[in-house]
Amino acid sequence: MSAAAGSYSLAGKRVWVAGHRGMVGGAIVRRLERESCEVLIADRDTLDLTDQRAVLGWMHNHRPQAVFLAAARVGGILANDSFPVDFLRDNLLIETAVFTGAESVGVEKLLFLGSSCIYPKHADQPIREEALLTGPLEPTNEWYAIAKIAGIKLAQAYRKQYGCDYISAMPTNLYGPGDNFDPAGSHVLPALIRKVHEAKQTGGTVQIWGTGTPRREFLYVDDCADACVHLMQHYSGESHINVGSGQDIAIADLARLVMEVLDYRGEIVTDPSKPDGTPRKLMDNARLRAMGWMPQVDLREGIARSYEAFLAGEGRGL
Secondary structure (H helix, E strand, C coil), X not given: CCCCCCCCCCCCCEEXXXXXXXXXXXXXXXXXCCCCXXXXXXXXXXXXXXXXXXXHHHHHHHCXXXXXXXXXXXXXXXXXXXXXXXXXXXXXXXXXXHHHHHHHHCCCEEXXXXXXXXXXXXXXXXXXXXXXXXXXXXXXXHHHHHHHHHHHHHHHHHHHHHCCCEEEEEECEEECCCCECCCCCCCHHHHHHHHHHHHHHHCCCEEEEECCCCEEEEEEHHHHHHHHHHHHHHCCCCCCEEECCCCEEEHHHHHHHHHHHCCCCCCEEEECCCCCCCCEEXXXXXXXXXXXXXXXXXXXXXXXXXXXXXXCCCCECC
């Protein structure tokens, strides 16, 4: 049931987006509206993705032909560091259940979504796919990273043992509509949007964790969804593929950019007692670009769109 590279069409197919209520899953559902396919979804109250028996039963009943596995337990540095068991266990259970079910019902193609945190803390920049497993991970999110590495290897194992056309995409830091704006569990960009918004209301300072010097890459979530559909249609291979914008920015500069977009001229205060995380994380996107894909939304425009979503209540933690 393996599809040759460049030959897989989603038209007329039953396509399950696992994790459709999440930011990435929601963007994939939006993107699939252009593909003339039947999108399958399952709410959390009807299907527990950590329950292998339940997932297998659901897949036998609905018979998806393609799967985007975007479901995961996610969070920022604080959440990862506080709940290591949850991040490792739940993500391993989700991956195992969906992969097992997909092979059982003969899914034609599956795309597994990982994260750039799979790479070593001090990987050469920009990070190529070959950097996987070449050095120690960032300690503050290694539990989530190990679970995502296991997902990559599970896809490769099913390809090797059963000939399944399972592929993996590794997105950089994503943001956009449906993001998590809860200060206790959010990633840096949505956290900054909320902090600047609240500081603008009170006239207060904008505090950022660490020194503000680490550099991060960001990709608007709808661009990521478009890349995932592109890979589903045009890629079939063992290696995971990086998905990013190809540009990074220092956290302090990101805070200034958010303040510009939100039209606030307050003071930025760093907190060096808090961890910086990985010093720099920029993905090498040469493989994806060679397949003819490029992002469409730049960072300034994406922040503006994200702020509109925040004001409209389109996200978690609001």
